[in-house]
Amino acid sequence: MTSTLALHGGTAALADVPALPRWPQGGQEEEQALVDVLRSGAWGSTHGEVVRNFEGEFAQFQQTKHAVALANGTLALAASLRATGVGVGDEVIVPPYTFIATASAALFVGAIPVFADVDEHTHLLDPAATEAAITERTKAIIPVHLAGNVADMDAFQAIGERHQVAIIEDAAQAVGAQWQGRGVGALGDVGTFSFQTSKNLSAGEGGIVTTDDDALAAALYSLVNVGRVPGGGWYQHDSVGYNLRLTEFQAAILRVQLRQLPELQRQRAANDALLRDLLSDVEGVQIATPDPRVTSHGHHLFIFRVPELGSQGKRDAAVEALAAEGVPGASPGYVPLHRNEAVANESRALAERLGQPLPQAACPSADRVSSDTIWLPQFSLLGSDEQTEAIATAITKVAGATDAL
Numbered sequence: 001m002t003s004t005l006a007l008h009g010g011t012a013a014l015a016d017v018p019a020l021p022r023w024p025q026g027g028q029e030e031e032q033a034l035v036d037v038l039r040s041g042a043w044g045s046t047h048g049e050v051v052r053n054f055e056g057e058f059a060q061f062q063q064t065k066h067a068v069a070l071a072n073g074t075l076a077l078a079a080s081l082r083a084t085g086v087g088v089g090d091e092v093i094v095p096p097y098t099f100i101a102t103a104s105a106a107l108f109v110g111a112i113p114v115f116a117d118v119d120e121h122t123h124l125l126d127p128a129a130t131e132a133a134i135t136e137r138t139k140a141i142i143p144v145h146l147a148g149n150v151a152d153m154d155a156f157q158a159i160g161e162r163h164q165v166a167i168i169e170d171a172a173q174a175v176g177a178q179w180q181g182r183g184v185g186a187l188g189d190v191g192t193f194s195f196q197t198s199k200n201l202s203a204g205e206g207g208i209v210t211t212d213d214d215a216l217a218a219a220l221y222s223l224v225n226v227g228r229v230p231g232g233g234w235y236q237h238d239s240v241g242y243n244l245r246l247t248e249f250q251a252a253i254l255r256v257q258l259r260q261l262p263e264l265q266r267q268r269a270a271n272d273a274l275l276r277d278l279l280s281d282v283e284g285v286q287i288a289t290p291d292p293r294v295t296s297h298g299h300h301l302f303i304f305r306v307p308e309l310g311s312q313g314k315r316d317a318a319v320e321a322l323a324a325e326g327v328p329g330a331s332p333g334y335v336p337l338h339r340n341e342a343v344a345n346e347s348r349a350l351a352e353r354l355g356q357p358l359p360q361a362a363c364p365s366a367d368r369v370s371s372d373t374i375w376l377p378q379f380s381l382l383g384s385d386e387q388t389e390a391i392a393t394a395i396t397k398v399a400g401a402t403d404a405l
């Protein structure tokens with residue numbers, strides 16, 4: 001194999017291996033489950049039992065007492081904030097290195113997202129930075145289990161108790177992840193998950209909120225079901241709620257995929273280990289070792305940093321070079337949210353309207369990691385050893401060709 005980059009006419013590192021598996025995947029079992037719902041005539045969860053069954057199975061899988069399914073992970077966060085009593089003028093501490101929904105959910109309920117920096121090695125919300133950002137208006141903290149890795153939940157539980165603020169785990173990327181043997185979503189007051197197309201458990205769209213708290217579960221049920229109460233009448237609306245219901249079709253797919261998940265996670269874990277091993281001696285490539293308390297990693301993304309690419313402003317060119325080598329789905333990752341104009345403008349307007357200060361912390365680690373991070377999606381970890389080795393070759397080639405980019 002020539003070491004000339006495929007971008008410059010060399011042979012692509014993945015030229016001789018079969019294409020990686022596509023995502024999402026659906027087979028006969030999903031097809032049958034969809035047909036069963038179609039024929040049942042009960043397409044909505046108000047008339048069928050598929051969503052309810054999925055909720056029970058998911059709660060058991062993540063080791064929580066309750067799970068309330070809903071339309072997506074964005075609204076799962078907004079509903080969780082409402083359920084935990086967060087509202088107009090409150091502050092919600094979020095990491096800047098995450099999907100925009102973590103911050104926009106706060107704005108949806110009239111609260112102000114306040115950024116606390118991430119840990120430079122793990123990309124996860126830093127507990128010390130979080131505690132430093134707490135004010136008398138702080139009502140909730142949203143640690144994000146980015147990439148399937150788990151935020152330091154011992155620290156966040158302690159901060160939650162010390163300051164009497166709600167801890168909402170954004171576990172959109174972390175289905176199957178565990179912290180000291182406990183499922184994520186069972187560690188904070190509530191946990192939120194996403195079943196959008198790219199996720200390890202997917203129905204195209206969808207989400208779920210988990211909690212051990214009976215009162216929070218009932219509040220979430222009402223928020224999802226136009227203010228109805230569990231076991232109450234059809235026109236009994238004891239509170240003002242949205243309609244955020246998941247359909248029976250989505251739940252039918254999710255029930256099948258939940259059964260398939262453990263085997264797929266096993267494959268992702270094995271390929272993650274192989275890729276780490278193959279890249280361990282590659283100069284300039286940094287891959288964080290998860291905290292040993294992460295007893296099960298969600299393997300949603302394979303994240304690595306190449307600081308030299310960042311300092312030379314060549315990270316995006318490297319992502320292009322990886323695509324040319326045949327690596328599917330390589331991404332430059334997030335623009336950090338403390339740099340997002342839309343979030344900043346809306347937060348400023350809200351703060352002005354309420355006559356409140358707008359807290360603004362510097363987030364240098366988020367700035368640094370967002371300049372030199374590259375990630376691969378979870379389906380990159382579903383190939384054979386040969387395919388995984390070819391991905392490692394591609395990364396090695398590109399990381400070693402910084403000057404040529």
Ligand SMILES: Cc1ncc(COP(=O)(O)O)c(C=O)c1O
Pocket residue numbers: 072073074075098099101102144170172173193194195196205206207
């Ligand atoms: C960290 C994080 N939070 C929230 C969401 C929002 O989920 P959804 O796309 O289902 O609204 C996503 C995923 O897209 C995510 O990655």
